[in-house]
Amino acid sequence: MQRYFACLMLCMTLARYAHAQHTVQGRVINAYTKEALVGATVQSQPSALATSTDQAGRFTLSASQPQETLAVSYLGYFSQQLPVQGQPLVVALVPAASQINQVVVSASREAQSRTEAPVAISSISAQVLHDTKATTLDQVLNKVSGVYMVNLGNEQHTMAIRQPIGYKSLFLYLEDGIPIRASGDFNHNALIEINQAALKNIEVIRGPASSLYGSEAIGGAVNFITLAPSPVLSAKVQLEASNQGYRRTDFSVSNTLGKVGVYAGGYYAAQRDGLISHSDFDKLAFTLRTDYQISDRSKLTTSATWVDYTTDQTGGLDSTRFFKKEYSSPHTFTYRQVEALRIRSTLAHSWDAQNQTQATLFFRQNAIGQNPFYAIANVSGNPRKAKGEINEDAFTSYGIIAQHRKQVSFLNASLIAGISADYSPATYTARFLDIDRSEDGTYTGYTAKDSLLTHYAVDLLNTAVYTQAEISPVERLKLVAALRYDRLDYAFDNYLPPSSFTGAPDKTDGYHQFSPKLGLTYDFGKSNGLYANYSVGFAPPQITELYRGVQAPTLQPSDYRSYELGGWWSFWQQKAYLDLSVYQMDGTNEIISVRLADGTYLNQNAGRTRHRGLEFTWQASLVEALTLRVGGTYARHWFRHFVERGQDYSGHEMATAPRYIGNTEITYKPLFLPGLRLSAEWQRVGRYYMDPANSETYQGYHLFHARMGYAFHGVEAWVNVINLTHELYATTVDKFAYGKSYRQGVPRTFTVGLGYQFTAKGKQL
Template sequence: MKQCCLLIIASMAVCNSYAQQMHGRVADAQTKEALPGVNVRLLHAASGCNTNIQGKYELSATATDTIEISYIGYITKQIAVNAAEKTRVIYLQQKATNLNEIIVSSSRDKQRRTEAPIAISTISPQTLQDTKATTLDQVLNKVSGVYMVDLGNEQHTMAIRQPIGYKSLFLYLEDGIPIRTIGDFNHNALIEINMAALKNIEVIRGPASSLYGSEAVGGAVNFITASPTLVPTAKVQLEGSNWGYKRADFSVSNTVKKVGFAVSGYYANQSNGYMDHSDFHKLALTAKIDYQINEKNKWTNAATLINYKTDQTGGLDSAHFFAKDYRNFQTFSYREVKALRVRSTLDHEWNSSNHTTFTAFFRNNTIGQNPFYAIKDIRGTQKANGQINSDGFNSYGIIVQHKKQFNWKQAALIAGVSADYSPASYLANYIDITKDAAGYYASYRQTDSTLTDYHVGLVNSAVYTQFEFSPLEKIRVVAALRYDRMDYNFDNHLTPSAYTGAPSERNNFNAFTPKLGLTYNLGNNRGLYANYSVGFAPPNISELYTGVKVPVLKSATYQNYEAGGWFGFDHNNGYVDMSIYEMKGSNEIVSVRNADGVYENRNTGATTHRGVEWNAKYTPLRSIFVRTSGTYAEHIFNAYTDGNKVYNNNQMNGAPKWISNTEVTWKPLCLKGFRLGAEWQHIGKYYMDAANTSLYNGYDLFNVRAGYAFRSVECWVNCMNAGDQLYATTAEKSAYGKTYRVGPRQTFNFGVAYTFTGKK
């Protein structure tokens, strides 16, 4: 009897050790967000599972076994079963040289980077964390082929496969939704981004019109916001600079059962900088709530609020620029932005092969300004004139998308529709300006004279589809087609003229934009791709109706051909991706001057843009990370006539051939948490005018960043423009002379942050 009892007890102990049921969750080590689809398997048994949409896994394991956790783009981790049971949440670290990562912008759905036949780059959460950027250009300029131009106080313009300019050739998105309505482009649109809410950024270079519509010509930039964390987290961050810049960031996030929330924001203030009249302040807030209704349904609601105001500074003439005379002759010019974006998204998974997303959104946006560029001197007097204007719109829109996967040839079909109604208005009033003896625009007087007053009922509607399949094991083909229609109902509240705008009228523009591409997998993290795509850019509201005689304008179209590849090396401790492209534009809208001196918009431009882009990352040692990215490009006028001046075959103005960014980061193993980085930004020479008579020699900048994190506290110092280089972010020549937009002087940014991370 005694022996029988001992046998039963021993058997129960063995069974208990063998049949242990373990539960846990997997999250990103940087963002603390759940990771769905992670492979969790036992090393010594033929069993495993994938994490669900909430990052949860469940499997039977012995207490002495070990589990292996692996996910695309992350460092594989092994952990003993007993240890895994105690931690409950297992954190995975992203690879520094991350080639085969997951992206969403290429197809509006998750896919591997190596299956997307486009030039796309990702700015990772780790890069955002290490850079400690005070403006978005400090991270976007790390991307090959991108030059985000700093115009001061978060103001900017963009150059991606295009010269430096202000045209509506770039599309800016937040979680896949345009942050402004199509047709009312503003080159300063990224003022409306909350940097404190970002998880990562994806940049598509070249036309993306087949999925996103017009304006996605030079490229599309998708800002992906952070989702709620698995565990309670809170962060407070304070920083300042030697030029009067002060900023405070915060974030709070958690998930309780099926509901997760994330709230983040920052307040920035600039005062008493190195340039006169250059103060600004900005408040940015974002809130997101995820409700995981069940395994098949997820409801996400998000809202972003921006309140921004800045003094406006113009460019300097040659004498003041090269003398380092930073006086600003503007004393009252300003720009003020108020923006609100709200979206509600329902994700429904019908089964493993069918997934539908429904999104409804609302946008409210107003830009008010007393612009420096509208000020005109009155010859022979101490007077000038200008304007105070306001441009605003509301948007009410929906996007519905369905993805169907097939068993045949790993095929997948994506189809979607989108529509938004965006009534917009514009009002500009004339002002009298007085100059003092020193040349300062000292004061102004408002008048009852209205220059422009109109309302536009703007309707954007589109249908799109994308089909992809693998005809052979190593080849994947992607074909996409989109149809867009834009309807303008223009109501001019004033008598039509060259200044007040066009007569009241209705206009519409439509276009089919196809894309065809393929990838070829060479194995060992190496592959090639090629694609053909079309982009289009219909006239914006301002080009059609604001302050000009309006002829009949057509949409500008762009034919793009490109090829490239990615190549991992040194046991995947490094990789290189490259692309070569040629894009031809026709019917480009340019402002030309007639014989009577009046400017009007015409479809007279034809251009060619061609170049090569590269991006390389390498970790020769565990503590050393090297990255270099850049582009060599040519931008040519094929046909461009302004009055009697013909600029055919000239290089386009504002188009540097060479742009590169190189960075070396050291994270010593002997001092965990410390980092030291050095960055070199190079902008090559370019012509300042279309006639190619004046050349700007470009510039080289060196930035140094250092930081140290110990437990929950992090501190850092960044030295931007370490050599205090005199440079211009833009250099232009006109009939009035040369103008240089001064780049920031040597700047030291100091910061400290505290992060609380709870447990579950």
């Protein structure tokens, strides 16, 4: 009897204890991307119990009494307090655009606070991408101080980050930390291959990043970070159209079931009957990504992106056509066609709190076919004839990047070590064209000849090892030292007899480089700090620069040494901040593209160059509904030593190098009408010289943009106006022997859009 009574009392006690436990469960996600936020802090009231979200954004809190509210916070996001109503909870945090202390991953390939990275790095958040509704990437990238992405039409582009506007491979474009194209195989225009609809955010490193990413990361590295699967079922579709003949449809669906999450999304865009004749294009981009949470310590992420792109290709306008607004193109048949496939699979494993490893296997298959306008040259003595070419550049890549990070308690140190290998066999074929020309200079048609201008193959192998050490010898001070060794080998096989047209004879070339970096950050507290760094970047000659034709002199690798000092300061109770950097970068053997009298280009080493500038961003939210951002750069780029065809340009400023680039934006989100957003943006590109002789300048331009959007219960509508004042401007102007070439800027353009986003509220834990 006593035994029975004891069991009964024990059961009653356990039942009472179980009844007294009140459990709150939920997930924390990004309000815009619907991704899980890992490591968010969740605190309940009145018990004051706290926990952090796991790899899937989940949290669980148990208390002996009912909980009334939850306080949820995450670095770089607005904190949120909400009542405990319904189970489980889905908490959507909004990114805080006015906070400087964002989480970045591009500075070390690991997640860290921006204030711990001794580099000039900016993050374009999911909120900015969402609010801007950009039809081209320049509309968001040009919000970053020190960045000028030049819109050449139909998502074609060139770039200027701590460099003049140019077409050289001085900027490294990454997708989730992996180069979009093979290094050494001409990555200009690589952003054609980005799936804009699948972007979570964009990080921009200004200045050399070769100590981590290798060659071509000279002026900067731009890392496009893709969306991860959402922890709950979500789907989106949106439609856009403009008065300039642009149409676009975005679509996506995402969900997580158990340990597996899936994201699928992309867009189709088309241009018809635009301002300039013969400027149509079509693009289909699609991304499929799966995340498999193998365990609490291991995660496998696999993604594939496919891009199919075709565009008519138009060149610049001469002075007469530009200023008279005669936008008929002299090129009626030129085109560019791109087919690109990228697949990557990353395994990340945490051995313990001090050791983490990640390894990525990647595959690329890329083909770029062209009938390029810039290869057309008039035939001397026959005004009705010209010559050109059809070419195709293709490569296939097989690569691996592996990295291990170890934390050491001594001096709060950490060590990163990694290896990289990229084998990319490539082919290039160019066929001669006989082109007909009308009396007014229009290229009306062509005949493809049997003769091959160029036909070769190159086996490209890029191998590298790198390491980065961080220590904190005293509180608030962090020192960073990094070193990378790259080896780039070319094995060139010319299928044709070598000549000035067919290319170089069979040969092998090898380039190697040590790229060091030294940096420090000091945190004064209250979001105030400074950083300094010294870094080295390099760029070997590209395949086409080395082997296509033998009229160019032997090219040497370009080498750059950068010195940089900057900091961040917070004001008015962290409602405003200033991000500032000053730099000097000295280049040796910089490869310059020189336009010849017949319209073709010649590559030359420039001797020595110097680039010096100041970049700043000031952002404030003095009242909750109003945000102001002012950003810009003042820089000079000049030749310290450069001789071109007997002409000494030493001391001259480099061509197409604006001294001032600025971007200012004010955004209003009224509290009395949640979901409404209004913004106005001013973009300024200053004057620059058109040629290295500094004989004539282009005065630059001012542009004004306006955006309005309203979202309600998942439905969103918006209107964007680009170039509100309908200013006549050129995105870039070049001067050469027989005239000037103006690339027409976007006229006043109205884009209207309508979208719907569905997010499940169910119990999908």
